[in-house]
Amino acid sequence: MTSSSYPNGVGYIDGDYCAKEDMRLPVADLGFLLSDMTYDALHVRNGRVFRLEDHLDRWERSIAARRYTTLPDRDDVRKILVECVRRAQLRDAMVYIIATRGEAIDGLKDLRHCQNGFMAWAVPYYGVIPDDRMDDGVDIMISSVQRIPPESVDPTVKNFGRLDFSKALMEAYDKGCDHAVLLDQDGYVTEGRGWNIFALHGGTLVSPEGGVLEGVTRRTVIELCRHGNIKAELGKLRAADLRNADEVFMTSTAGGIMPVRKVDDSVIGTGSRGPVTTRLSDMYWALHDDPDHSTPVDY
Numbered sequence: 634m635t636s637s638s639y640p641n642g643v644g645y646i647d648g649d650y651c652a653k654e655d656m657r658l659p660v661a662d663l664g665f666l667l668s669d670m671t672y673d674a675l676h677v678r679n680g681r682v683f684r685l686e687d688h689l690d691r692w693e694r695s696i697a698a699r700r701y702t703t704l705p706d707r708d709d710v711r712k713i714l715v716e717c718v719r720r721a722q723l724r725d726a727m728v729y730i731i732a733t734r735g736e737a738i739d740g741l742k743d744l745r746h747c748q749n750g751f752m753a754w755a756v757p758y759y760g761v762i763p764d765d766r767m768d769d770g771v772d773i774m775i776s777s778v779q780r781i782p783p784e785s786v787d788p789t790v791k792n793f794g795r796l797d798f799s800k801a802l803m804e805a806y807d808k809g810c811d812h813a814v815l816l817d818q819d820g821y822v823t824e825g826r827g828w829n830i831f832a833l834h835g836g837t838l839v840s841p842e843g844g845v846l847e848g849v850t851r852r853t854v855i856e857l858c859r860h861g862n863i864k865a866e867l868g869k870l871r872a873a874d875l876r877n878a879d880e881v882f883m884t885s886t887a888g889g890i891m892p893v894r895k896v897d898d899s900v901i902g903t904g905s906r907g908p909v910t911t912r913l914s915d916m917y918w919a920l921h922d923d924p925d926h927s928t929p930v931d932y
């Protein structure tokens with residue numbers, strides 16, 4: 634059954650389910666005013682949630698790091714997110730679970746005394762890049778905007794405090810690029826808005842080891858490489874390592890493994906999706922039917 638009375642998806646907020654477009658957040662929520670929030674994003678493919686428990690593990694680490702104390706527990710979060718998918722009758726979905734600091738109870742805005750907010754939604758699946766760019770890839774620039782240092786905002790706690798990415802994306806649009814990747818204060822490659830990055834050099838794949846979100850897709854790629862006899866490691870990449878790479882791809886729950894055609898003015902490989910990217914991508918989507926990596930939704 635795929636028909637739904639919720640074509641834009643289903644949300645959960647304040648203890649109730651509703652059409653996604655009817656969700657509202659109070660403007661005084663410190664999630665909005667301070668970006669004091671965290672979230673996780675999962676996806677459903679062919680009616681199965683991919684790596685559900687791994688996402689919930691990361692969610693729980695984020696909640697603990699933020700010191701949120703008044704949220705639904707893991708079992709309830711799992712039930713709510715699956716229920717959003719079920720009510721929306723989506724076989725392929727992006728699913729968000731979001732926690733906010735909530736509203737302050739007095740003018741002092743003591744963060745310890747807020748009722749933390751929780752919401753979730755499931756919407757039709759989408760990727761970070763358009764479908765018609767999945768073969769040839771997208772053009773990215775190495776931004777002049779420095780990634781917010783991890784000492785200030787921990788990038789392993791998934792968050793919407795993304796003004797560095799917004800500024801970098803504006804710079805990229807001005808240069809005719811689709812996306813921007815940011816460097817850290819020492820000039821090492823980090824990540825882009827919503828994705829990690831990999832570069833292939835002489836048969837070895839490298840993805841930045843630190844200063845980034847520990848992506849579930851990044852981890853899946855490394856595991857697939859182990860099974861597929863492809864050398865892969867977490868390490869340090871300079872801008873030039875991206876420009877001179879044999880293949881470059883981005884990874885995200887929203888889109889999977891996405892090829893990069895150009896980095897700044899350098900065409901990568903032959904200018905279309907390389908063989909390692911293609912092989913990993915095929916393995917990645919095949920994994921979605923594996924019961925060890927996905928959980929069926931009971932529609």
Ligand SMILES: Cc1ncc(COP(=O)(O)O)c(C=O)c1O
Nearest residue numbers: 827828829846848849850885886
């Ligand atoms: C900043 C950032 N890096 C990387 C990723 C990729 O993480 P995952 O593979 O878990 O979707 C995301 C996902 O939204 C992200 O926001």
